[in-house]
Amino acid sequence: MLRIAVPNKGSLSGPASAMLHEAGYQQRKESKELVMVDPENEVEFFYLRPRDIAIYVSSGKLDIGITGRDLLLDSGANAEEILQLGFARSTFRYATKPGTASGPAGFGGMTIATSYEGIVAKHLADQGIDASVVHLDGAVETAIELGVAQIIADVVETGTSLRNAGLEVVGEPILKSEAVVIRRTGAPTDDPKVQQFLRRLQGVLVARSYVMMDYDCRAEHLEQAVALTPGLESPTVSPLHNEGWVAVRAMVPAREAQRIMDDLYALGARAILTTEIHACRL
Ligand SMILES: Nc1ncnc2c1ncn2[C@@H]1O[C@H](COP(=O)(O)OP(=O)(O)OP(=O)(O)O)[C@@H](O)[C@H]1O
Numbered sequence: 177m178l179r180i181a182v183p184n185k186g187s188l189s190g191p192a193s194a195m196l197h198e199a200g201y202q203q204r205k206e207s208k209e210l211v212m213v214d215p216e217n218e219v220e221f222f223y224l225r226p227r228d229i230a231i232y233v234s235s236g237k238l239d240i241g242i243t244g245r246d247l248l249l250d251s252g253a254n255a256e257e258i259l260q261l262g263f264a265r266s267t268f269r270y271a272t273k274p275g276t277a278s279g280p281a282g283f284g285g286m287t288i289a290t291s292y293e294g295i296v297a298k299h300l301a302d303q304g305i306d307a308s309v310v311h312l313d314g315a316v317e318t319a320i321e322l323g324v325a326q327i328i329a330d331v332v333e334t335g336t337s338l339r340n341a342g343l344e345v346v347g348e349p350i351l352k353s354e355a356v357v358i359r360r361t362g363a364p365t366d367d368p369k370v371q372q373f374l375r376r377l378q379g380v381l382v383a384r385s386y387v388m389m390d391y392d393c394r395a396e397h398l399e400q401a402v403a404l405t406p407g408l409e410s411p412t413v414s415p416l417h418n419e420g421w422v423a424v425r426a427m428v429p430a431r432e433a434q435r436i437m438d439d440l441y442a443l444g445a446r447a448i449l450t451t452e453i454h455a456c457r458l
Pocket residue numbers: 185186187188226227243244245246247264265266314331332333353354
């Protein structure tokens with residue numbers, strides 16, 4: 177049975193369970209459930225604190241886990257990313273009150289508050305900056321107002337939390353994060369159960385980002401139409417009963433669908449339809 181770590185709380189938890197559900201796995205019914213077996217799919221899910229997941233996976237007791245790239249790097253655990261999941265996207269950045277420092281080079285002798293000590297200590301060491309780091313569990317934006325630190329390093333998504341605290345980002349982003357699937361570094365890549373799990377999640381990612389497009393066009397416009405809808409391999413082209421017309425079917429990126437429909441229409445294509453893809457194996 178494949179043993180998988182899933183975040184039990186926080187920003188990663190809901191979207192991770194939703195993605196697993198979309199991939200056909202049973203998910204826990206109550207947030208208090210810590211372990212759940214899905215016998216049909218031969219998978220056991222362990223609902224763990226996101227920050228602990230890389231440590232469990234690196235121990236080899238669990239085969240794979242879903243966590244944030246920032247949490248993986250912060251843990252220093254012996255685990256590696258094998259798939260990017262596209263949710264819980266954020267940047268990890270320094271922020272200060274305006275006028276404190278124009279970048280990390282000016283942080284010398286100051287104190288930096290963060291929940292991600294591992295990332296910050298490494299970044300400071302790499303840059304040769306001699307600053308202190310104080311660990312706080314959360315709401316680190318308040319640390320400056322209360323005099324615990326002059327600088328914070330934290331997750332930034334919309335920037336609202338920083339603005340509300342009267343802070344501004346300084347320096348370049350330390351890293352970009354998103355939810356990722358991890359495994360123990362160097363674990364065998366050919367485990368069929370792991371491969372099947374990854375294919376299912378990849379199927380969800382594709383189903384979420386592509387739509388199926390169907391349209392009719394005159395045979396003489398086919399080459400131009402196919403250039404607009406090249407599909408993944410190549411589009412399906414079938415003859416229509418009306419001579420000189422063909423029906424075309426291809427997957428297109430969902431966010432480009434409306435523009436492609438306009439361009440096809442301008443080319444003379446008609447009966448242009450898009451349908452959602454519910455599941456997929458590439
Ligand atoms: N506002 C946000 N937008 C996007 N991703 C976020 C946001 N806040 C945290 N994350 C991501 O969530 C992961 C941290 O999860 P964790 O559960 O530790 O914290 P949280 O989501 O802030 O929850 P809480 O603070 O309530 O415990 C990290 O990968 C982080 O990048």
